[in-house]
Amino acid sequence: MTTSTHQTSGITSAGASIFAEALEAQAVPVTRVDWRPPMEGTEEDLATVATDPLREEANRRAVEAVLSVQAMLVDVAPASEVLGLERGQFLHAGPPLTWESASGPMRGALMGAAALEGLVEDPEEAETLFASGEGVSLEPCHHRQAVGPMAGVVSPSMWMWVLENPEDGRRTYCSLNEGLGKVLRYGAYAPEVLTRLRWMSATLGPLLAEAVRESGPIDATAILGQMLQMGDEAHNRNRAGTLMLLRDLAPALVRSSADPADVADAFAFMGGNDHFFLNVAMPACKLQMDAARGIEGSTMVVAMARNGTEFGIQVAGTGDEWFTGPAQIADGLYLGDYGPDDANPDIGDSAITETAGIGGFSMATAPAIVRFVGGSVPDALATTRRMGEITLAENNRWAIPVLEFMGAPTGIDVTRVCRTGVLPQINTGMAGRVAGVGQVGAGLVTPPGEIFPSALAALSARTRARAES
Amino acid sequence: MTPSTADTGFVHVERRPGAYADSVALLQVSKDVAAVDGVQRAQVAMATPLNLDVISSMGFDVPESSPNDMVVAIRLDEESRLDAALAAVDAALAAVTRRSEPSGSAEEPARTTASAIKRSDASLALVSVPGANATVEAVDALDAGKDVMLFSDNVPVEQEVALKQLAARRDLLVMGPDCGTAMVDGIGLGFANSVQPGPVGLVAASGTGCQQLMCLLDHAGVGMTAALGVGGRDLGVDVGGLATRQAMRRLDADPATELIVVVSKPPAEEVAAQLRSFAQTLSTPVHFALLGPGQPDLTSSAEAVLQALGRPVPEWPTWGAGAASVPAGHLRGLFAGGTLCDEAMLMASEQLGPVHSNIPLDPQYALDSSLTADGTVMIDFGDDSMTAGRPHPMIDPTIRLEYLARTAKDPATSVVLMDVVLGHGADDDPAATIAPGIRAALAAAREAGRELAVLVACVGTADDPQVLADQALVLAEAGAEVFLSNAQAARRALTLIGAAA
Numbered sequence: 003m004t005t006s007t008h009q010t011s012g013i014t015s016a017g018a019s020i021f022a023e024a025l026e027a028q029a030v031p032v033t034r035v036d037w038r039p040p041m042e043g044t045e046e047d048l049a050t051v052a053t054d055p056l057r058e059e060a061n062r063r064a065v066e067a068v069l070s071v072q073a074m075l076v077d078v079a080p081a082s083e084v085l086g087l088e089r090g091q092f093l094h095a096g097p098p099l100t101w102e103s104a105s106g107p108m109r110g111a112l113m114g115a116a117a118l119e120g121l122v123e124d125p126e127e128a129e130t131l132f133a134s135g136e137g138v139s140l141e142p143c144h145h146r147q148a149v150g151p152m153a154g155v156v157s158p159s160m161w162m163w164v165l166e167n168p169e170d171g172r173r174t175y176c177s178l179n180e181g182l183g184k185v186l187r188y189g190a191y192a193p194e195v196l197t198r199l200r201w202m203s204a205t206l207g208p209l210l211a212e213a214v215r216e217s218g219p220i221d222a223t224a225i226l227g228q229m230l231q232m233g234d235e236a237h238n239r240n241r242a243g244t245l246m247l248l249r250d251l252a253p254a255l256v257r258s259s260a261d262p263a264d265v266a267d268a269f270a271f272m273g274g275n276d277h278f279f280l281n282v283a284m285p286a287c288k289l290q291m292d293a294a295r296g297i298e299g300s301t302m303v304v305a306m307a308r309n310g311t312e313f314g315i316q317v318a319g320t321g322d323e324w325f326t327g328p329a330q331i332a333d334g335l336y337l338g339d340y341g342p343d344d345a346n347p348d349i350g351d352s353a354i355t356e357t358a359g360i361g362g363f364s365m366a367t368a369p370a371i372v373r374f375v376g377g378s379v380p381d382a383l384a385t386t387r388r389m390g391e392i393t394l395a396e397n398n399r400w401a402i403p404v405l406e407f408m409g410a411p412t413g414i415d416v417t418r419v420c421r422t423g424v425l426p427q428i429n430t431g432m433a434g435r436v437a438g439v440g441q442v443g444a445g446l447v448t449p450p451g452e453i454f455p456s457a458l459a460a461l462s463a464r465t466r467a468r469a470e471s
Numbered sequence: 472m473t474p475s476t477a478d479t480g481f482v483h484v485e486r487r488p489g490a491y492a493d494s495v496a497l498l499q500v501s502k503d504v505a506a507v508d509g510v511q512r513a514q515v516a517m518a519t520p521l522n523l524d525v526i527s528s529m530g531f532d533v534p535e536s537s538p539n540d541m542v543v544a545i546r547l548d549e550e551s552r553l554d555a556a557l558a559a560v561d562a563a564l565a566a567v568t569r570r571s572e573p574s575g576s577a578e579e580p581a582r583t584t585a586s587a588i589k590r591s592d593a594s595l596a597l598v599s600v601p602g603a604n605a606t607v608e609a610v611d612a613l614d615a616g617k618d619v620m621l622f623s624d625n626v627p628v629e630q631e632v633a634l635k636q637l638a639a640r641r642d643l644l645v646m647g648p649d650c651g652t653a654m655v656d657g658i659g660l661g662f663a664n665s666v667q668p669g670p671v672g673l674v675a676a677s678g679t680g681c682q683q684l685m686c687l688l689d690h691a692g693v694g695m696t697a698a699l700g701v702g703g704r705d706l707g708v709d710v711g712g713l714a715t716r717q718a719m720r721r722l723d724a725d726p727a728t729e730l731i732v733v734v735s736k737p738p739a740e741e742v743a744a745q746l747r748s749f750a751q752t753l754s755t756p757v758h759f760a761l762l763g764p765g766q767p768d769l770t771s772s773a774e775a776v777l778q779a780l781g782r783p784v785p786e787w788p789t790w791g792a793g794a795a796s797v798p799a800g801h802l803r804g805l806f807a808g809g810t811l812c813d814e815a816m817l818m819a820s821e822q823l824g825p826v827h828s829n830i831p832l833d834p835q836y837a838l839d840s841s842l843t844a845d846g847t848v849m850i851d852f853g854d855d856s857m858t859a860g861r862p863h864p865m866i867d868p869t870i871r872l873e874y875l876a877r878t879a880k881d882p883a884t885s886v887v888l889m890d891v892v893l894g895h896g897a898d899d900d901p902a903a904t905i906a907p908g909i910r911a912a913l914a915a916a917r918e919a920g921r922e923l924a925v926l927v928a929c930v931g932t933a934d935d936p937q938v939l940a941d942q943a944l945v946l947a948e949a950g951a952e953v954f955l956s957n958a959q960a961a962r963r964a965l966t967l968i969g970a971a972a
Contacts, residue, residue, distance in 0.1 A: 011594050012594065013660075014591065014595075014596045014597065016599070016608045017597075017598060017600040018496075018599045021896060031591065033581060034580070035587045037583075039604065042537060048606075048607045049630050052607040053630065053633035384579050387578065387579040390586070391582045391586050418582075
């Protein structure tokens with residue numbers, strides 16, 4: 003590039019516009035950066051992490067690991083078996099939590115689950131049980147390779163989807179989706195909620211287990227790729243995915259030894275719940291993102307999760323540490339007479355979909371639901387492109403037709419979030435603030451901004467410690 | 472908002488958290504708003520400590536703010552003018568914060584250098600963001616396998632070393648930080664003069680030194696293959712010539728480069744020695760133009776380069792004539808170019824003894840914030856300490872012209888030496904503001920019954936957008952004696968001072 007005879011292909015310019023103008027005056031193609039100051043107080047940490055000798059290679063490895071995962075649906079089984087959950091042990095969504103700090107819907111879901119497990123007769127009695135802490139314990143789903151939507155409460159008798167990456171045999175888990183409205187994951191624990199859960203454990207779970215084993219592993223990663231071409235973003239719209247899963251399971255379900263009436267009920271239940279596939283999409287995304295865990299020097303976010311009180315992220319290069327801040331209230335549309343005062347702060351592990359590049363990150367591919375979350379089609383296209391500014395890669399297996407088959411923007415980079423101030427956009431359902439209410443709406447939400455500088459500071463501290471050792 | 476009524480008119484000071492525009496753009500905004508009818512003074516600036524000082528010195532109460540806030544400070548004839556003034560602020564900001572796409576479009580602008588490179592097939596990244604933010608943008612370019620020109624100053628030296636080590640491992644070039652000038656692929660980057668293609672490849676740890684050599688050689692009819700800036704600290708002990716070596720390797724590999732010239736501000740002895748032995752390993756001859764006590768000035772180096780190429784040495788042009796003699800007094804140098812300031816200081820100290828400066832050759836002659844001293848004074852207005860949060864004096868002459876007006880009134884001043892640097896990136900028409908400043912300075916001295924000489928080194932070429940001869944003539948008509956060679960201008964100043972002593 004140093005000779006006067008060679009023609010330049012162009013120059014990028016970040017900073018004072020006079021330099022870009024001076025280049026344009028010389029007829030040089032200039033790509034301008036719309037540069038803004040980074041999040042406050044991050045300058046030094048950003049420079050430290052940028053010049054970390056491990057970073058570039060670590061992020062390349064993280065991207066490769068994430069993009070090479072094949073999430074195969076291999077089994078359905080009770081949490082007691084596959085997660086080793088024992089009586090009194092409960093998993094929940096988001097970062098670690100105590101009963102005292104748990105929000106209304108989280109408490110409601112725990113109370114319902116306690117009744118489901120027979121620890122109490124009436125869910126209302128469970129409040130004193132959890133407050134005393136005797137014989138009960140709480141743990142994040144993420145700590146057991148699981149994810150749970152909304153409250154994400156898992157108890158031993160619940161049946162779990164089991165996904166596996168054939169290359170390394172790693173597995174991830176998620177409960178079965180109960181449908182919309184008054185459901186446990188939104189904090190409802192009325193008798194009909196528990197009745198449905200009992201039916202799922204007694205009938206649906208075993209049926210699905212038989213069908214999955216019979217039909218053989220189902221490629222969830224491939225279904226996700228097809229969904230994105232069919233208008234699902236796999237967080238708030240899972241209609242195509244649900245139908246494709248049903249299509250794959252139908253022959254084995256019909257051939258099963260079960261009572262045909264139970265099989266018909268199962269078909270009706272799954273077909274009547276457009277979110278049924280969400281609980282497969284989530285562990286598929288977790289399987290993918292977990293592939294990058296523990297890569298020293300990588301700045302990639304491997305989990306975003308909310309427990310209804312706090313929003314937490316985990317990063318590839320900082321081990322199992324959670325960086326948390328207060329969960330926000332989503333901005334969106336409300337069901338019926340509900341309004342912002344009725345909504346609980348953000349809750350659920352379902353932001354694992356955005357962590358993996360779908361959901362809000364692939365909003366451009368789901369124009370059908372942009373109004374449901376309070377946006378417009380141009381907003382949706384812009385959002386997906388904007389998420390490209392804070393991610394490390396595009397996932398070509400998950401292509402978005404309307405954006406010229408651009409791959410889903412994947413692998414949130416802590417440094418780019420801090421540099422641009424652009425926060426990950428999450429599509430989400432909203433739970434009622436009060437235990438027992440259920441869903442009150444859906445909308446868009448972002449993490450609390452300060453958790454990214456916290457994660458960056460930890461990455462920077464590790465970089466410095468390595469340089470000194 | 473803290474509107475208040477002061478002694479004269481109405482004062483409005485407003486903090487706008489999260490708003491951002493670069494310092495050059497805000498300079499334009501401030502100018503536009505100040506021109507609105509009924510506005511006495513206006514300053515729209517990012518709330519850096521330096522800008523807050525400026526705002527405070529303009530008589531405004533400075534609000535509690537962080538450097539990421541924008542501050543709008545306006546003094547009006549009366550309160551009723553406020554709406555019009557604020558509308559002018561918004562209109563001016565909208566005009567300068569140009570977005571690549573209208574809002575509501577599906578396009579999103581690139582927010583990082585990494586993203587901009589991904590969208591284009593750019594071969595090089597130019598970075599001129601504030602120094603504390605520059606390293607990350609530069610690393611984006613290195614990650615993408617691209618060279619980077621780092622115009623930003625105030626980059627911590629340990630970050631510079633880390634960047635250049637990273638670049639060396641990947642066989643890439645970091646031009647900078649604080650690299651004002653480069654020419655690659657025939658394109659001027661930053662402050663750069665339009666010169667012909669030719670046999671010389673420059674490696675420059677000095678922006679204006681590089682420009683001086685380019686312009687002298689261009690005047691002599693000798694062109695360049697490239698001018699690769701390396702940043703003013705590259706030949707210091709901390710950086711140890713990391714980028715200079717890389718740039719020399721590049722030029723050595725370029726068959727069109729017949730002679731490599733390395734130009735630098737006074738380098739660290741041991742680094743200069745290492746580079747001289749490194750040059751022995753290259754197949755292309757290397758000429759070193761390193762400023763220092765007892766070393767040739769830049770003009771002598773240009774002449775030596777011409778001789779090495781077997782080309783004739785021309786007469787260096789001058790324009791106008793100033794005072795034939797001046798009363799006994801001091802020499803005051805007001806520079807926009809650090810290397811031109813260094814060169815003049817090296818020459819002056821041989822004849823006049825110690826030179827007081829903000830970039831002194833000897834630390835004991837460092838100027839305090841008043842920037843005045845009883846003796847020879849030379850100031851580099853382009854130094855990092857003078858430019859944090861404001862445009863370079865090659866773009867914005869305000870501070871230098873204020874100083875010129877003050878120093879012209881000082882009875883101890885008998886000769887003023889200045890530089891005016893032309894080329895891409897510099898003020899479109901510097902003579903338009905500097906010539907009136909010179910005329911006023913000369914008039915002020917005459918009113919006080921003194922003879923004052925103003926000597927200008929005008930560094931530029933005939934092909935520069937501003938056109939060397941046009942600018943030089945306007946400056947000469949204002950009463951300055953104008954030179955293409957800074958060393959000649961300095962020598963003339965020393966002759967005048969010496970004759971008066």
